[in-house]
Amino acid sequence: MQGHLADTEQWIGQPLLLEELLLEAGQSANRLLVHPIAVEADLRDLLCATPSEPTGLPYTRVTWSADEATRCELDLSRVRVTANLVPATAGETRREYFVVNEDAQVGLAPNPGPPPAEIEVPFIRAVERQGPLNELTCTRTPIVMYSLRASESEDLGWLPASDGTQRNAAPELILEQLDDAGVVLDTWEYRETLLSSGPLDEHFTLDDGGGRSSAFASWAG
Numbered sequence: 652m653q654g655h656l657a658d659t660e661q662w663i664g665q666p667l668l669l670e671e672l673l674l675e676a677g678q679s680a681n682r683l684l685v686h687p688i689a690v691e692a693d694l695r696d697l698l699c700a701t702p703s704e705p706t707g708l709p710y711t712r713v714t715w716s717a718d719e720a721t722r723c724e725l726d727l728s729r730v731r732v733t734a735n736l737v738p739a740t741a742g743e744t745r746r747e748y749f750v751v752n753e754d755a756q757v758g759l760a761p762n763p764g765p766p767p768a769e770i771e772v773p774f775i776r777a778v779e780r781q782g783p784l785n786e787l788t789c790t791r792t793p794i795v796m797y798s799l800r801a802s803e804s805e806d807l808g809w810l811p812a813s814d815g816t817q818r819n820a821a822p823e824l825i826l827e828q829l830d831d832a833g834v835v836l837d838t839w840e841y842r843e844t845l846l847s848s849g850p851l852d853e854h855f856t857l858d859d860g861g862g863r864s865s866a867f868a869s870w871a872g
Contacts, residue, residue, distance in 0.1 A: 671726060685713075838853075
């Protein structure tokens with residue numbers, strides 16, 4: 652990166668956007684989000700010495716993890732680096748309600764909240780299936796499956812992991828357990844897989860099937 656970057660330590664782990672500027676209209680821009688693991692400043696490129704810079708042009712070397720390796724070639728003469736990034740998401744909030752108890756009444760949500768309460772929000776009965784067999788207890792943990800209806804026509808938002816990478820990203824989805832009055836009792840946690848989840852763990856995962864995202868929750872029978 653041309654020039655000297657001051658306070659190199661403060662950039663470790665901070666997101667940097669690498670953007671290859673377009674030559675012609677209609678070209679797709681190459682963008683890459685990286686997180687530096689090392690920053691070296693006060694370096695000189697001896698191959699680019701000029702009368703005003705006889706010791707070479709100053710530059711800063713930024714190193715990031717191999718997990719964030721570039722997916723394509725980048726023309727460094729046209730790459731712009733942007734820092735001081737603030738993560739943000741945008742979209743429309745959708746609320747859906749479902750029941751997992753076979754004896755539960757399927758009707759309207761007791762406390763829909765926004766959108767306005769006068770808008771009727773129905774409960775949908777989820778589907779229950781048997782989970783993997785536990786060879787020690789010879790039992791199967793029930794798995795409750797519910798398909799997100801709004802995901803049929805709209806994409807589901809995803810949030811990067813705490814380290815800013817897409818690895819171990821989580822859906823922008825909140826799964827809450829309500830009582831009959833609509834009061835939140837518990838909030839379930841997202842897991843990439845339910846293979847390590849026990850019968851008492853309040854975990855859920857997502858699976859892409861049939862053109863929609865389906866929320867799978869392990870339910871303590």
